[in-house]
Structures are given as C-alpha cells and as structure tokens.
Amino acid sequence: MEVKNFSEYADYRKLKWVMNLSLPNDFLDDIFLETLTLKDPNFEEENIIIAEEDGTWIGFVFGVERKIAPPDEVQKHKDIMWIKAFGVLNRYASTNILEKLLREFEDMAKEEGKKFIRVSDYASWYLTPGVDNLYDYYNYMLVNNGYNRVGAVVNYEIDMARFYIPSYVERLKKKSFSEYNIVFENVTDVDQTILKWIKENFSSYWRTEAEIAMKNAFGGVVVAKRDGEILGFSTYGSLHPSWFGPVGVSKESRGMGIGTLLLYETLLELRTNGQRVVIIPWTKHLFYYAQLPGVSRIRYFNIYQKELER
Ligand SMILES: CC(C)(COP(=O)(O)OP(=O)(O)OC[C@H]1O[C@@H](n2cnc3c(N)ncnc32)[C@H](O)[C@@H]1OP(=O)(O)O)[C@@H](O)C(=O)NCCC(=O)NCCS
Numbered sequence: 095m096e097v098k099n100f101s102e103y104a105d106y107r108k109l110k111w112v113m114n115l116s117l118p119n120d121f122l123d124d125i126f127l128e129t130l131t132l133k134d135p136n137f138e139e140e141n142i143i144i145a146e147e148d149g150t151w152i153g154f155v156f157g158v159e160r161k162i163a164p165p166d167e168v169q170k171h172k173d174i175m176w177i178k179a180f181g182v183l184n185r186y187a188s189t190n191i192l193e194k195l196l197r198e199f200e201d202m203a204k205e206e207g208k209k210f211i212r213v214s215d216y217a218s219w220y221l222t223p224g225v226d227n228l229y230d231y232y233n234y235m236l237v238n239n240g241y242n243r244v245g246a247v248v249n250y251e252i253d254m255a256r257f258y259i260p261s262y263v264e265r266l267k268k269k270s271f272s273e274y275n276i277v278f279e280n281v282t283d284v285d286q287t288i289l290k291w292i293k294e295n296f297s298s299y300w301r302t303e304a305e306i307a308m309k310n311a312f313g314g315v316v317v318a319k320r321d322g323e324i325l326g327f328s329t330y331g332s333l334h335p336s337w338f339g340p341v342g343v344s345k346e347s348r349g350m351g352i353g354t355l356l357l358y359e360t361l362l363e364l365r366t367n368g369q370r371v372v373i374i375p376w377t378k379h380l381f382y383y384a385q386l387p388g389v390s391r392i393r394y395f396n397i398y399q400k401e402l403e404r
Pocket residue numbers: 262339340341342343344347348349350351352353354355376377378379380381382383385
C-alpha cells in the first residue's frame with residue numbers, strides 16, 4: 095500500500111469511486127462531488143490523501159481548511175483542519191490502512207500549523223455533518239485514536255412518494271394570509287436584501303448557502319413576508335438538488351406556524367423539481383421535521399475533535 099497525495103493525480107472519477115464504495119450509506123454523484131471540491135472556495139487538492147494498492151484507490155482522507163470563505167469566519171477557524179469525509183474499502187477494514195492514512199493526515203495538519211482536527215462539522219460545502227453512527231468501524235477507529243465525541247446531529251430523509259400537504263397546513267396557510275397578511279415568495283435569482291437579512295438574523299454560513307441556492311438552476315429560497323417585511327426564509331437545492339435548508343424565522347415571529355408553512359412550501363418546490371428523496375441535513379430539531387409525511391429515515395452523526403500534540 096502506498097500513501098499518495100490527491101494533487102499528484104487529481105483524478106476526480108477515482109475519488110468518487112473510492113468515496114462511494116467506502117461510504118455505503120452515502121451517495122455521491124457528480125453534482126455533489128463538484129460541491130465538495132471545485133465549488134468549495136476553501137478546497138485544495140493537497141488536503142486529500144489516498145491509499146493506493148496495485149493502482150486501485152482503496153482508502154482516502156478528505157481534508158479542508160477554511161482559508162477563504164465565508165471571509166468573516168476564516169480567522170476564527172485558523173487552528174482547525176477538518177476531515178470532510180474518510181474511509182476505506184470494506185475488505186481493508188480489518189487492516190491498519192485507515193489508521194496509517196489518518197496519521198499521515200494528522201502530520202500534514204501539524205505541518206500546516208493546525209491545533210485541532212474536526213470531523214465533520216464543516217459548513218457549508220459538506221457531505222455529512224459528522225460520522226454516521228452506523229459506520230461502526232470508523233467511529234471506533236476515531237475514538238481509539240484520540241478523537242473526542244463533541245456533539246451529535248441528525249439528517250432526515252423524506253420519501254417524496256409519500257409526501258403530501260396535510261389539511262392542517264392548508265388551513266394554517268389560509269389563516270396566516272387572511273389574519274396576518276403573510277405571503278410566500280419563491281426567489282430563484284440572487285437577491286441581496288434577502289441575503290443580508292439571512293446574515294443579520296442567522297449567520298454567514300446560512301447566507302452563503304442561500305446564495306448558492308439562488309445561483310443554482312435547481313435551487314432557490316422561499317421567503318415569508320408581511321407587508322414587504324421579511325419574517326423567514328427556507329432554502330432548497332443549495333449543495334445538491336435534493337437538499338433542503340437552511341431554514342429560519344425571525345425570533346419575534348416564531349411559534350406562529352410560519353416555519354411549518356416554509357417547510358411545506360419548500361418541500362413542494364423540491365417535489366415539483368422531481369426529487370425522489372429529500373435530505374434535510376444537520377439538525378437537532380425533532381417535532382418540526384417529524385411532522386412531515388414521508389419521513390423514511392433519520393441518520394445519526396457523531397462530531398469529533400482531536401487536539402494535536404505539539
Ligand atoms: C425552526 C424554526 C424555523 C421553526 O419556525 P417556527 O415559525 O417557530 O415554527 P412553527 O411555529 O411552524 O412550529 C413550532 C413548533 O410546533 C411544531 N408542530 C408540530 N406539529 C405541528 C402542527 N400540526 N401544527 C403546528 N405546529 C406543529 C413544529 O414542528 C415546531 O416544533 P419545534 O418545537 O421543534 O420548534 C424556528 O424556530 C427558527 O428559525 N429557529 C432557529 C433556526 C433553526 O434552528 N433552523 C432550523 C435549522 S435545522
């Protein structure tokens with residue numbers, strides 16, 4: 095087995111191959127691969143290392159450091175190297191190949207002056223927000239190598255063949271309009287007023303993801319408004335055509351059903367864009383998403399951090 099740097103080859107087809115086969119619960123198509131690589135302003139080919147045997151790529155560690163975007167978050171994250179994803183082909187799981195790759199990666203991060211490695215809460219060009227709890231071997235291996243579990247989040251998956259708009263949502267929509275004058279707009283072109291609102295009310299990351307969605311042919315942002323004033327937003331098609339979110343309602347307007355209406359309006363956009371399965375990534379909310387008909391799966395992710403020894 096040889097450890098190689100991805101930048102020597104830059105073979106994106108081979109990278110897609112080894113990632114898909116090493117991560118059986120994840121499905122990485124060309125659009126997603128582009129989001130994780132060339133579309134990520136922080137992406138550098140040098141931060142991916144590959145294990146190769148007889149010309150076949152059998153394992154990988156895909157790293158990233160926040161050097162460029164969003165600009166106001168760069169300084170805060172200067173000590174961190176993230177692992178976006180990592181893995182090894184199943185038949186090599188009983189070998190020490192992945193541990194070897196991980197050590198090489200840690201050495202590389204130290205050389206870059208990093209103090210921490212995190213897996214994988216890297217917003218915004220991410221595959222998953224942590225390590226799937228079902229990847230037993232990967233979780234075990236990280237813990238065994240000094241990684242501390244620092245958080246957990248879930249992804250919801252919605253089977254759109256079972257999706258419909260329940261009648262309570264129809265009633266809520268009528269009432270919101272007739273009593274509060276709340277309307278919903280689907281915005282598919284870049285709109286700086288909305289982006290500014292998202293940044294001020296939420297974060298630079300969410301602003302970034304909303305902007306990506308507005309630029310994508312398959313994406314957009316649904317906005318809730320009352321008399322021209324923005325009350326909330328909900329995004330679809332930011333990192334992938336099947337992705338929902340982020341979503342947010344201004345603090346003063348929460349608990350009135352606006353979030354529920356944004357959720358359904360946006361899911362309808364995804365349905366009418368022909369999405370078979372919708373992914374709602376990186377959340378801790380239970381009831382808000384559990385109300386959707388068609389929830390078919392909840393994936394559980396562990397987030398890890400390791401402090402690098404000097
Ligand atoms: C999450 C958020 C968008 C919800 O917006 P909201 O306008 O307050 O939502 P609603 O008033 O429609 O719903 C309130 C709650 O009643 C729940 N609910 C469940 N069934 C319901 C029903 N039949 N009718 C009404 N509400 C129902 C909603 O799911 C939600 O649950 P929660 O306790 O998990 O929040 C809002 O709280 C927010 O902006 N939070 C901060 C940003 C955030 O966390 N975004 C999500 C990131 S994944």
